[in-house]
Amino acid sequence: MPTVPTRAGEVAYEIKGDGVPIVMLHATLHDRRDYEVVATHFAEKYKAISVDWPWHCDSKGTPGRESLGAAGFADVLEDVVVGLKLGPAIFVGNSVGGFAAARLAITHPDQVRGLVLVNSGGFFDWTPWSRLLTRPLGSAVVSRFIMPRLVPRYMSPQTDHDQEITRRVAAIAGTAGGASIAAALWRSFLHPSHDLRSRAKDLKAPVLLAWGTRDPIFPKAAGPMAQKYIPGSQLEYFDTGHVVFSSKPAEFYGAVDPFIESIVADNKNPA
Known part of the structure; x- marks a missing residue:
């Protein structure tokens, strides 16, 4: 598997096809295999x-830096984009992957043609209640107990691929290493660096929000919150859990393909 150097160590990636680059970024404790069917498409x-x-x-990551949070992953994405010499790309980001892609579009707009944000972080109106529920997951001990039980809830599996993802992520979440990584990400979600709401006005790339309505982490109500902050964004709902593209791939393509084609066409025929 090829890798690219980043400030957090060598990052693995897989490339299929040729043409305009579409970069796919996964959720916490998940991995690139979430996108297997999507990548082929x-x-x-x-x-x-x-x-x-x-x-x-x-x-593998740099030893001792497992406490890297969401903002740290966004930093890593900057290194990936530079290391792969992509030029302007389209990004599909799920959860923390969506946050990292959105931050890149704000800080480095020349690198981003468009965004597909799937149940994405960064644009959530945190309430005292949601903060209270989130804070305990910042403990590795609590995360190791709760996350293996939470994964089937937020996945709401509908396909064989969903079931495979659920088994894989729940198993990782139950390990000491997985719990430590998950806890670091949960802690970072409450940090000001994870809040893009005040900066979202600087997000100029076209944005499609793909929202699974069965997700208890970023529920249906979080979709309009994100749309409220992101100028001109489109919002599409899907009857799925957190990983929309795995649960309803055909419906996902039906929304995303025309969105991407319009971006590519606009870049071929600038006004």
């Missing part, structure tokens, strides 16, 4: 690039 027309975050799957 995109590779029919584009260069589909799926990435493993540090300490996930084939990306």
Whole structure:
């Protein structure tokens, strides 16, 4: 598996196809295999690039830096984009992957043609209640107990691929290493660096929000919150859990393909 150097160690990636690059970024404790079917579909027309975050799957990460949070993953994405010499790309980001892609579009707009944000972090109106529920998961001990039970809830599996993802992630969440990584990410979600709401006005790339309505982590109500902050964004709902593209791939393509095609066409025929 090829890797690219980043400030958090070597990051593994996989490329299929050729053309306009589409970079796919996964959720916490998940990995690039979430996108297997999606990557094959995109590779029919584009260069589909799926990435493993540090300490996930084939990306080992720098020892001792497992406490890297969401903002740290966004930093890693900056290094990936530079290391792969992609030029302007389209990003599909799920959960923390969506946050990292959105932050890149704000801080480095020349690198981003468009965004597909799937049940994405970064634009959530945190209430005292949601903070109270989230804070305990910042403990590795609590995370190791709760996360293996939470994964089937937020996945709401509908396909064989969903079931495979659920088994894989729940198993990792029950290990000491997985719990430590998950806890670091949960802690970072409450940090000001994870809040993009005040900066979202600087997000100029076209944005499609793909929202699974069965997700208890970022529920249906979180979709309009994100749309409220992101100027001109489109919002599509899906009857799925957290990983929309695995549960309803055909419906996902039905929304995403025209969105990507319009971006590519606009870049070929600038006004």
